[in-house]
Amino acid sequence: MNCVLLLPDGVGARNFLLGKFLVRLKERGSRAHALHVIPDQMIKKLDPGLNGSLGWSRLRPYKHRPISLALEYSLSYAQMYWADTQAMRYLRDWPIKGSLRHRAVVHTAKAVGRLAASRAGIRRLDNWHCSSVRSTELVAEYRKSFEQIRPNVIFCSHQRPPDVLPPVLAAKELGIPTATFIFSWDNLSSKGRIAAPFDHYLVWSDLMRREMTKYYPDVDPSRVHIVGTPQFDPYGDPSLLWSREEFFSRIGADPSRSLICYSGGDTRTCPDDPAHVSILMGLIRDGKIAGNPQVVVRPAPVDDGTRYANTRQTYPEMLFSQPAWLHTTPNDWTRVIPTHEDLKILANLTHHADLNVNLGSTMTLDFAIHDKPVVNVAFDVSNPPVFGKPVWEFFYRFEHYLPVVQFGAARFARSPLEMAEHVNAYLANPALDRDGRRRLVDLQVGAPIGTSSDRVIDVLEQIALQ
Secondary structure (H helix, E strand, O other): EEEEEOOOOHHHHEEEEEEEEOHHHOOOOOEEEEEOOOHHHHHHOOOOOOOOOOEEOOOOOOOHHHOOOOHHHHHHHHHHEEEEEEHHHHHHOOOOOOHHHHHHHHHHEEEEEHHHHHHHHHHHHHHHHHHHHHHHHHHHHHHHHHHHHHHOOOEEEEOHHHHHHHHHHHHHOOOOOOOOOOOOOOHHHOOOOOOOOEEEEEEOHHHHHHHHHHHHOOOHHHEEEEEOOOHHHHOHHHHOOOOOHHHHHHOOOOOOOOOOEEEOOOOOOOOHHHHHHHHHHHHHHHOOOOOOOOOEEEEOOOOOOOHHHHHHHHHOEEEEOOOEEOOOOOOHHHEEOOOOHHHHHHHHHHOOOEEEEOOOOOOHHHHHHHOEEEEEOOOOOOOOOOOOOOOHHHHOOOOOHHHHHHHHOOOEEHHHHHHHHHHHHHHOOOOOHHHHHHHHHHHHOOOOOOOOHHHHHHHHHHHHHH
């Protein structure tokens, strides 16, 4: 198999460069060529021991023409009005900012999307959008590249970035099958339209397969493949783990005391994270959380962590573990690039921490995989609430997060007092709610931890032979 790997952002690099995927690909006699957005100086650090056998080319800048941009926005809004999930309602009602021209384009696209919010309307917009891009010089350039590389499958690491549409259209013109990986558990129910009309879709679980056929009914179910997710594969690799003493030493912690990890979200969806951390630290300092546990804060990789400065100054006993991702372009989350170092840090943090606290984060799954208790923050500190309604009625009603609530896979702190009660209960008995955590992992992760990369390759080889 000769595979072109589209890497339009840093999170895709984490899943398919830092893990076992490319190593396994080589071991099975296949070749790969990466089209990427990674700075040149980082490529040697990310090349996973392949001694230069992986080809590298940069994804070309995708400069929208006005008509294609308007159709892209319209298509995204049409998807959100048609699927009409709680999360999509939030996204489509988000205030429109920017220049007068940009706001005019988005408002128009929103109106068009509302009118086209049906299966037939979406299909028509999708065809118009692809037609508007297919005639561009960029598609012709990718077509020439693929004629030289001669791949028999194109695989995209993340289904959302618009930059992947021109290479996918070029591949279609050449008859090369295309596939994409659905990056996260919330992407089908809480985001806009998938960026390109791929031939095949690789998903985490049977749940995600059902979501795929629900939100994209024109997709043939036989072209939706369950592979798990490579982002959890490191948790099945014991060679990444340090001893408790070594890990605690690396983060400046005391291995004889319990460790609570607060996992931050991004600044847009979790603007009150610093305030919630301050409340947690205050509860410990005041003795309302027993045993004097330590807290280590890990911001989201897209967050540079500076917003926690005041909290760190107020609570110098708080530990801080900034993700080892490189911010290559300020304020652009797609250009935040991971490192091997962070892979190890996260594997050890989820293995050694005793408890996790977060606000509706994917990290609930990371810790559930390790059978570690999770407390979800479900109270507001801002008045009125940041999102116009209480956080309990907002985040914890998103479709992807409802199973956490229904299974009792985490406990929800509706007040600072409840935060203390739940943390105390879990530290005293970590086995509480174990069955709920297990059921959540079984539902969301459709393959044994550590096997996803091989399953992805199995599917790609089958596609390449068709």
